[in-house]
Amino acid sequence: xxxxxxxxxxxxxxxxxxxxxxxxxxxxxxxxxxxxxxxxxxxxxxxxxxxxxxxxxxxxxxxxxxxxxxxxxxxxxxxxxxxxxxxxxxxxxxxxxxxxxxxxxxxxxxxxxxxxxxxxxxxxxxxxxxxxxxxxxxxxxxx
Amino acid sequence: xxxxxxxxxxxxxxxxxxxxxxxxxxxxxxxxxxxxxxxxxxxxxxxxxxxxxxxxxxxxxxxxxxxxxxxxxxxxxxxxxxxxxxxxxxxxxxxxxxxxxxxxxxxxxxxxxxxxxxxxxxxxxxxxxxxxxxxxxxxxxxxxxxxxxxxxxxxxxxxxxxxxxxxxxxxxxxxxxxxxxxxxxxxxxxxxxxxxxxxxxxxxxxxxxxxxxxxxxxxxxxxxxxxxxxxxxxxxxxxxxxxxxxxxxxxxxxxxxxxxxxxxxxxxxxxxxxxxxxxxxxxxxxxxxxxxxxxxxxxxxxxxxxxxxxxxxxxxxxxxxxxxxxxxxxxxxxxxxxxxxxxxxxxxxxxxxxxxxxxxxxxxxxxxxxxxxxxxxxxxxxxxxxxxxxxxxxxxxxxxxxxxxxxxxxxxxxxxxxxxxxxxxxxxxxxxxxxxxxxxxxxxxxxxxxxxxxxxxxxxxxxxxxxxxxxxxxxxxxxxxxxxxx
Numbered sequence: 001x002x003x004x005x006x007x008x009x010x011x012x013x014x015x016x017x018x019x020x021x022x023x024x025x026x027x028x029x030x031x032x033x034x035x036x037x038x039x040x041x042x043x044x045x046x047x048x049x050x051x052x053x054x055x056x057x058x059x060x061x062x063x064x065x066x067x068x069x070x071x072x073x074x075x076x077x078x079x080x081x082x083x084x085x086x087x088x089x090x091x092x093x094x095x096x097x098x099x100x101x102x103x104x105x106x107x108x109x110x111x112x113x114x115x116x117x118x119x120x121x122x123x124x125x126x127x128x129x130x131x132x133x134x135x136x137x138x139x140x141x142x143x
Numbered sequence: 144x145x146x147x148x149x150x151x152x153x154x155x156x157x158x159x160x161x162x163x164x165x166x167x168x169x170x171x172x173x174x175x176x177x178x179x180x181x182x183x184x185x186x187x188x189x190x191x192x193x194x195x196x197x198x199x200x201x202x203x204x205x206x207x208x209x210x211x212x213x214x215x216x217x218x219x220x221x222x223x224x225x226x227x228x229x230x231x232x233x234x235x236x237x238x239x240x241x242x243x244x245x246x247x248x249x250x251x252x253x254x255x256x257x258x259x260x261x262x263x264x265x266x267x268x269x270x271x272x273x274x275x276x277x278x279x280x281x282x283x284x285x286x287x288x289x290x291x292x293x294x295x296x297x298x299x300x301x302x303x304x305x306x307x308x309x310x311x312x313x314x315x316x317x318x319x320x321x322x323x324x325x326x327x328x329x330x331x332x333x334x335x336x337x338x339x340x341x342x343x344x345x346x347x348x349x350x351x352x353x354x355x356x357x358x359x360x361x362x363x364x365x366x367x368x369x370x371x372x373x374x375x376x377x378x379x380x381x382x383x384x385x386x387x388x389x390x391x392x393x394x395x396x397x398x399x400x401x402x403x404x405x406x407x408x409x410x411x412x413x414x415x416x417x418x419x420x421x422x423x424x425x426x427x428x429x430x431x432x433x434x435x436x437x438x439x440x441x442x443x444x445x446x447x448x449x450x451x452x453x454x455x456x457x458x459x460x461x462x463x464x465x466x467x468x469x470x471x472x473x474x475x476x477x478x479x480x481x482x483x484x485x486x487x488x489x490x491x492x493x494x495x496x497x498x499x500x501x502x503x504x505x506x507x508x509x510x511x512x513x514x515x516x517x518x519x520x521x522x523x524x525x526x527x528x529x530x531x532x533x534x535x536x537x538x539x540x541x542x543x544x545x546x547x548x549x550x551x552x553x554x555x556x557x558x559x560x561x562x563x564x565x566x567x568x569x570x571x572x573x574x575x576x577x578x579x580x581x582x583x584x585x586x587x588x589x590x591x592x593x594x595x596x597x598x599x600x601x602x603x604x605x606x607x608x609x610x611x612x613x614x615x616x617x618x619x620x621x622x623x624x625x626x627x628x629x
Contacts, residue, residue, distance in 0.1 A: 033537055040356075043526050047359075057370075064255055074263075075316070106271070110274060
């Protein structure tokens with residue numbers, strides 16, 4: 001602000017001061033906006049990069065092969081249940097591995113009727129080591 | 144994936160297109176909203192299958208036809224007198240292309256062929272039950288042999304999967320998993336379209352920033368979830384993204400009938416996807432009700448009362464009753480599918496597995512473990528808080544000029560959700576370390592996505608700062624029946 005040139009005009013001094021203040025505020029706002037954009041862009045960018053790396057990690061040939069094997073195994077067990085157990089049969093899942101027991105219950109659904117106890121079941125199902133379904137085989141016992 | 148895409152587009156999207164069009168008009172959200180609308184109708188069909196009888200497909204046809212006939216009737220009766228304004232076609236198409244681009248990148252993860260633990264144990268099991276018809280569904284959910292599958296979980300994901308089996312057969316169970324992943328993407332697409340809408344009719348830089356931010360938010364949704372949960376058949380991203388969509392459209396964007404409708408559909412999706420989705424949807428819907436129907440301060444109420452009616456209690460009470468009834472309708476209406484399922488589950492004897500007995504661990508130790516378990520997943524919170532403070536200081540006026548809501552609404556949802564989840568972990572019965580280990584990565588998806596979305600919104604506002612000061616950028620006219628924001 002040129003104070004000397006406007007010394008005799010108080011109105012102009014106030015006006016210049018106000019415009020200088022507004023200018024400073026504008027610069028401050030621009031810096032603030034820049035900081036907001038920078039912080040948000042960095043956080044979003046880091047998360048995007050993390051997601052890309054995560055996806056790429058799951059798409060490596062080893063991981064894809066493992067999931068394809070698991071998928072084939074599921075499909076094989078699903079069809080084995082339908083071919084070895086009559087439709088509507090009451091079954092008891094007797095598998096010590098919790099996940100395998102849950103998978104057998106899931107894959108029996110809408111074909112056989114899983115029972116909470118062996119007393120009410122006519123058939124017993126479990127997964128054992130074998131070659132039939134990618135390293136596992138369905139074991140079916142009639143009670 | 145092509146068969147899952149066919150199911151999402153033809154099986155869910157086509158029956159949902161008219162209802163979605165009635166709500167979203169020609170906005171970019173329409174593309175992503177239609178399959179979600181179809182999925183809600185499938186969930187309602189599954190509820191009817193369980194509660195009344197018959198099969199999912201029969202009820203789906205009935206529900207879809209009823210919804211579409213109702214929309215056509217509404218259009219014929221009132222459509223011509225209603226303004227059908229929407230964003231320009233070019234902008235809508237560009238937004239859809241960019242958001243789709245953002246979604247396709249993480250969806251390449253589908254090539255990995257992941258089937259997650261819950262994807263198998265819970266969601267595929269329920270899908271096969273729904274697919275088996277009324278008797279199979281009822282006896283299956285009630286059977287103690289299926290307790291592991293959380294039988295009280297809501298039916299949207301199983302219903303969409305069972306619809307896929309009905310349309311393309313049960314030859315490959317993975318199709319149901321892929322449909323869930325595509326619905327996750329649709330929900331994120333609605334969030335992305337909401338972020339893009341923040342720029343409104345701002346200057347080009349702001350609109351470009353909005354498009355980039357919209358695509359980024361879509362990728363971030365998959366990123367915070369992790370590809371295993373995002374494409375492995377889990378329902379957590381679906382309800383979380385739908386709830387974030389409800390927040391963006393209902394508690395951030397300017398008030399309009401279009402935004403309100405989209406928010407309601409998103410809330411309905413969240414409410415029939417998971418139990419925590421229903422709780423969160425109710426929180427969001429209550430806040431939306433208060434934003435759209437704010438209670439008048441007592442001094443204003445008094446000044447509005449006519450001197451002649453001051454002594455008549457009935458006359459003075461009636462507007463208040465009507466106002467509260469309206470707010471209740473704002474909450475119960477969209478949450479009805481979720482509330483109906485919760486009621487149906489209780490009636491047939493399905494209970495929540497997490498509060499069956501009291502824990503032997505002290506609440507203090509559970510609280511400490513919960514804080515310790517959740518903290519790493521909320522690393523974005525300090526930055527989001529700093530950006531909130533900076534945004535409120537530097538671009539508060541730009542936000543107000545763009546008629547966006549006060550950020551307190553979004554943060555209130557976030558804090559309320561965190562409080563509810565914290566209380567659930569502290570008061571629930573499962574052993575806390577195991578519970579946190581198996582779930583905290585998923586229960587924190589919603590707050591993470593919400594805070595990243597808030598960052599994206601501030602980014603768009605800050606990049607267009609000062610734009611609204613130019614002439615000709617006045618706030619848009621508010622649709623009939625909706626008050627302007629404050």
